Amino acid sequence: MIYHDIKSDSLSETELKILSAARKIFIRKGLDGARMQEIANEAGINKALVHYYFRNKQKLFEAVFTEVFRNFLPQISGVLKSEIPLTDKIEAIVGKYIDFLQKNPYLPMFVMNEINRNPDKLANLLKSNGIEPEDITGQIKNGLDNIELRDIKPEHLIVNILSLCIFPFAAKSMIEKFLFKGDLKKFNAFFNERKSEVTRFIINSIVKQ
Amino acid sequence: MIYHDIKSDSLSETELKILSAARKIFIRKGLDGARMQEIANEAGINKALVHYYFRNKQKLFEAVFTEVFRNFLPQISGVLKSEIPLTDKIEAIVGKYIDFLQKNPYLPMFVMNEINRNPDKLANLLKSNGIEPEDITGQIKNGLDNIELRDIKPEHLIVNILSLCIFPFAAKSMIEKFLFKGDLKKFNAFFNERKSEVTRFIINSIVKQ
DNA sequence: AATTGGTTTAACCAAACGGTCAAAAATAAA
DNA sequence: TTTATTTTTGACCGTTTGGTTAAACCAATT
Known part of the structure; x- marks a missing residue:
């Protein structure tokens, strides 16, 4: 279930991996300092997949926050x-x-x-x-x-x-x-x-x- | 008198303008969020001139700090x-x-x-x-x-x-x-x-x- | 086996960025 | 005035970055 604008209760394993990785990177480096590629690496997935689930950096940040x-x-x-x-x-x-x-x-x-x-x-x-x-x-x-x-x-x-x-x-x-x-x-x-x-x-x- | 590695006591008007602009931008947006172009605009000068006096972003930041x-x-x-x-x-x-x-x-x-x-x-x-x-x-x-x-x-x-x-x-x-x-x-x-x-x-x- | 729909990937793109350079402009020295 | 030096600029460069896309993959359904 992709995120985009609508919130969902059941998060797939991949989404959880992304959120966990994003949390780690955003918290350590801030919104500006964090890199989408770095978050993808930390989650062990392709960068495009991060965009697939959370559309863009800002939306991912909001989700983490x-x-x-x-x-x-x-x-x-x-x-x-x-x-x-x-x-x-x-x-x-x-x-x-x-x-x-x-x-x-x-x-x-x-x-x-x-x-x-x-x-x-x-x-x-x-x-x-x-x-x-x-x-x-x-x-x-x-x-x-x-x-x-x-x-x-x-x-x-x-x-x-x-x-x-x-x-x-x-x-x-x-x-x-x-x-x-x-x-x-x-x-x-x-x-x-x-x-x-x-x-x-x-x-x-x-x-x- | 250019900055580069050696500190100087007498700062030119341009250097002061750069430092003042950099202080404002860095303090509001942080090291990652600040843009060299934005600092140059704020100082009312060319971006290359900022590099001429302070070599790079990191050095300028140190000077401000x-x-x-x-x-x-x-x-x-x-x-x-x-x-x-x-x-x-x-x-x-x-x-x-x-x-x-x-x-x-x-x-x-x-x-x-x-x-x-x-x-x-x-x-x-x-x-x-x-x-x-x-x-x-x-x-x-x-x-x-x-x-x-x-x-x-x-x-x-x-x-x-x-x-x-x-x-x-x-x-x-x-x-x-x-x-x-x-x-x-x-x-x-x-x-x-x-x-x-x-x-x-x-x-x-x-x-x- | 073929079709379908969601998932994942590699390759790619345009914009933004820090930084450089050669030349012009301004200033100082001769 | 001419020459040398410093200051300032516009144009440019290589890289990085967020984001896109088309195709591949995969599991479920028919």
């Missing part, structure tokens, strides 16, 4: 909708984010590049996955009222949480080289610590004590 | 070396960073893309500007000992500070669209608040009280 979020967004959405205290929710979000990014460390740069190229796309993708800014800010406002927390605007808290989770992966190789001078042991230990460290850092900052 | 940091790094270096309490130092660093990035909002993505392409380059550039990881971690360790601060590994504190300062600019357009739905008034107010907000967020998190 939306596929990447189909697994992750429902997880985040689930945590956001759950009825737990704000601090627990923060811990859960940070955990999910860092877990996911440890498995997909190249994703932040991939996504952020696409955000700057087309800011509406991800915003719409979030909304179509039931993630609405008003829901989140509203929940945070309630959470801040109910317990003894410092006043902080929800928008800043959201951006701070995302910053602390996402940025280190975007700057990963730099941190490795500059901060740990290539010592992979210390470097990996650092990234393993971040889940609890970031949670603690945020909670400390907003809890009155 | 290093030039970008020649203004900024000395500022950071100055603050780091100053003998002031850790909390004041954090406030100064956050201030310098956010001030600089408000004037150069496209820079984070530009730099982060290059970091992932060539992690050593920026690490070396930092060191050649007298910014050494041991100095910074050492200073933070001392700062944490001297006053009543929570224990936090210096590496985490450094990465947290950079995350909170840099990431929001990399995700700027996304924040505008999703969080503020294109309301530029609220959006600008948000970014103006961040300098004090980020400082407060970090200090709150590390000060015992």
